[in-house]
Amino acid sequence: MKRTMRPILKNYLTAFAFLAPFLAVYLWFWIYPIIKGFLTSLTTGSLGAPKKFVGLDNYRYMMDDDKFWSSLWNTLYFILISTPSIVLLGLGMALLVNMKLRGTTWLRTAYFMPYMLSVSVIGSIWVFILQSRTGLIAETMNSFGKTMGFSWFGSWGMGWLSILIATLWWTVGFNMILFLAGLQEIPEDLYEAADIDGANRWAQFRFITMPSLKGVTVLIVILQTINSFKLFGQTWLITKGGPGTSTTPLVHYIYQIAFRQWDAGYASAVSFVLFLIIAIISLGQYKLLMSKK
Structure with missing residues (x-):
């Protein structure tokens, strides 16, 4: 029995030796921050100042914080409008490129190039395009004797539309590649x-293409949902979270708590709740989408 166990134990030790460097990095940069963030959420005090243990007070305060619920709703709303748009548009672009028509190689490159840019560049480009008086669209309309009678950043609906357009242009190329x-x-x-067998194009798409893309679709939906929960750069650079707080997502609110109000404990509590929400929704999406036949 001992002779039989020795090769198995040796294999486990060898595997652990190869995995140890990755596990060390994973534990330090992923697991430890989660634990540290939760412990910080149980305290109060400014960044860099001594912390005072307050238990679950930050979480109780969160339940009555209108700004928290408003920013959470803004985040969920962005997920509802961005995830279906990016998934459907990415699929349509992939189908177009996969037809192998003339010029599709250039199209594939053009679709993917915006994804290589940073969010700061994306934000600057779309602010330049959408500004109500000096933007590219406004100047183009002025050259034809027309005036843009609305502001892209002046209302709740137009603010979210501008953020959605910028996000689509930036990220849809990656989903197209998948x-x-x-x-x-x-x-x-x-x-x-x-x-x-006489199946038309729609029947082939419905019964061959879509079932074959099920795994990829699940992956894209989960990744897009997680990325949408982390929305920050576009709102910060394009709308500044306005008008008012109508386009302020949860990560934007966490930034304001941590680096404007200097409340590390409450910011950590909101961050930990965001982590739990992402984990639960991602797991639920995976179970739901993979269970459908």
């Missing part, structure tokens, strides 16, 4: 057999 990889993994034999 969908394109999934499309290229589908065997051509399936489509040839469907043609022989």
Whole structure:
């Protein structure tokens, strides 16, 4: 029995030796910050000042904090409008590129290039384009003797529309690449057999393409949901969270608590709640989408 266990134990030790560097980095940069953040959320005091243990007081205060609920709703609203838009647009672009028509190589490059830019560059580009008086759209309309009779950043609806447009332009190329990889993994034999059986394009898309892209679609939906929960740069650079707080997402609010009000304990409490929400929703999405046949 001992002789049988020695090779198994040796394999486990060898595997652990190879995994140890990754596990050390993972524990230090991922698990430790989560634990540290939770412990900080149980305290009060400014950044850099001595902390005082207050238990769950920060979480109790959060339940009555209108700004927290407003920023959480803003975040959920952005997820509802951005996730379906980016998934559908990414799929449409991937289908177009996968048709292998003339010029699709250039299109694939053009679609993906914005994703290589930083959020600060994206924000600056779209502020330049959408500014009500000196922006690219306004100046173009002025050259034709027209005036732009509204402000992209002056209302709740237009503010979110400008953020959505900037986000779509920035991130949809990455999702297109993921969908394109999934499309290229589908065997051509399936489509040839469907043609022989008389299936039209819509039937092939419904019964071959979409079921084959199920895993990729689940991945994209989960990644997009997580990224939408972390929305910050676009709102900070484009609308400044306004008008008022109508486009202030949760991460934006956490930044204000931590670096404007210098309340590390409450900021950590909101951050930990955000972490739990992301984990629960991502797990629920995975279970729901993977259970559908």
